[in-house]
Amino acid sequence: MARTKRARRSGTGGLSRLNRLKPIAQAALLLAVPTAALISVGVPVNVTLYGIPLLVAFPLTVLHVASVELAVFRPWAAVVASVVGAFLLAVAGSDDVGAAWPYSVTALLTQILLVFVLALRADWPAGLCAWLGGVAVAAAAAALVPRTPAGVTANIAVLASVSGGLLVLGLVVQQWQAIRAQLLREREVSAEEHARRVLVEEKTRIARELHDVIAHSMSIINVQASTARYRYPGMDGELVGEFESMAASSRQALTEMRGLLGVLRDEEAAGELAPQPGLSRIPELVEGARRAGMRIDAHGVEVLGDQAVSDIAGVAAFRIVQEALSNATRHAPGTRAELRFGHADGQLTISVRNEAPARGSAAPASGGGHGLVGMRERAALLGGSVRTGPTGDGGFEVHAVLPMGTGDDSAKERRQR
Template identity: 40%
Template sequence: MTSAEEEPPRALFAGASRRWVRLLPWGVAFVLCVALLPTTIQVLTADYGLNSGIASALAVAQAAPLLLAVVRPLRAWCVIFVADVAGALVLRTVDFEERLLWPFTPMVIVGYVGLCIALGLREPRRTLLLVWLATVGAGIGAGFVVPDGTNSNSTVLTVLSGIALLMAGALRERYEVQRRLAEQETISEDERGRRMLLEERARIARELHDVVAHHMSVITVQADTAEYRLDRLPPDVREEFTSIAATARESLGEMRRLLGVLRNEEAHGELAPQPDLTRIGQLVEATARAGMPVEFTPCDADVPEAVGLSAYRIVQEALANVVRHAPGAPTRVSLSVSEGGARLTVLVVNGPPPEPPAAPLEVGGTGHGLVGMRERVRIIGGSLDVGPLPDGGFRVAARLPLTERDFT
């Protein structure tokens, strides 16, 4: 109860997306207050014969806090509970007809049940149990001082308040469970996306490692054989080549240790040489043999190995997506280098499928494709443009830098 009161005040249903739902508690509280306040004054003065001033004070104390119940239902309950008990004691001091209800008037019962609904929608189980026990205690205490010939209606209030607290509490807990499930699903989806991104980055790092390791091996071999390939090398130059070879071998050792971290037991198949631009033609031919009409415009430019590898993987994933989502669609694969030789453009465009597939070839795709494309393009400093076309097709366009200036 203490922790709930320390929270900043917030109206019931304040987090609802629809405006009318957020205003609903205020509307209900206002209607109850407006209806019960004059009715209570009238009944207490006309039927029970209570002094008008005392009746007005009791009516205000019993009805007005219902507006507070929208924001602070527990505080409103404290005020109304005391006012209801005080009203029962005050009515005990006056003579009224035996047909009238005691200790709680009908207006008290209506307002108290509405208050219990607000409590159930806000407070935890322990608080609701204490509220109900206090209500039971008030009813039992009233039973000892019930006027002669009057039937006590405290049991009615006890039962109705218990039902209201139980139902409202159950609704609140059900809502909390659904909200937590939705939050957990959102967190799981974010974690899944983060894991996919990390896995794709590790895969790209493994492939780039092979490219760098190849260049380091070439440097080592050239440095080691320089004294045999070049005649009459000065001693200091020979020593310099020896130092270069030793440094390159040490770097290769570090790269192998890095590879041991990046590769896992399931990645042993990636030890094969990495593909480049020259392998894209084979990839297109394999796709065409699978029944996909593919038009290919090759490019025989000499590009860095990292760029060639990225271009191959982008085309590979783009064609795989066409096979999955638009089987039989006419597809165009184009590779071209800009006039200044600064960028390689990779373009994969497919039209709509001849017949919409009855069901996707793969259910619940992993989403690795676009993640991998974007990561590869980002790492080498390029740009990627993907999206659907007006005719129902899809377009993948990647621009990969070829010069050192563009890489930076």
């Protein structure tokens, strides 16, 4: 049993090592078997049927057959070796030849295989020259050598027709492989471009949504700085100037933000100037999903009333819950979803988990592919994280961890209270 397992592992390891080889090395290994067979058969045939001495037949046969292996690495050298080897084999035999000539059966198979390999692996001129050179060698041998064996014309015709057909087939296969490889590269490039475009679009949408939150905070700073001199009449003149400078800077920042929003604005988008939702809107979102037919079990909803959560974190939490529930509706309609909230160590945790879709249920609706990207981008904006993936029972879970505050002192003070 152990020997069988070791043999299986060694066989699997051999296949894996073969797959790791470069295509040129793979082709050379695949051609090693037919070339060895052609040499082992060709040498006795040339000695017995054509009367070529063994010391001459062996090197000439090896030269001719080795051109097939050489075609993988050096196409033009293989063309020269095949032409020289075929011509010398044709003229080296005895005058009384009772077999196929100028090409023996093994030489004919070698030449045909060479042309096909060159058509597959090399540029078309090399394959064409091998085909023309093989035909020219046969014609030259028939014209120069004073022999009149039967079937010379048929021998040349078989070589020209079969090798010519394989030449065309090999060139067609080579072009098909090149077109297929180009299409695969274009598809990979298109997929990468689409992924980058989706990411950029999602980041732009998040930036547009956060504009209202940031603008609200900047407006408060502007109002407080502008009214400080009236709320504190006895303020020093230098301090009044400091607050006026702060108010001017905040107004300039608001103006620049409006210009930035104009650049990011999507002409087809509507209603994005409304205030963005936060944690307080999540219960409404859950109730709306229940009215739409979803079965939702919500736990830890009291966490949503924590005032220490920043506005930006609230927007991110709302959008993550919204997208997770939408995905559950699209991909697992009719199943139960479980929604959990919690907070610990200044972090808000959100978990949305749905059951596996029932067998025979309607096919899930296709989405735009922006949801998971948007979740991760929103969490990364705050320094948090989102983990998504299937559950053990065939369902799906979205688990998000978001910092509750923005890191300022006021948020820390509110948490301490």
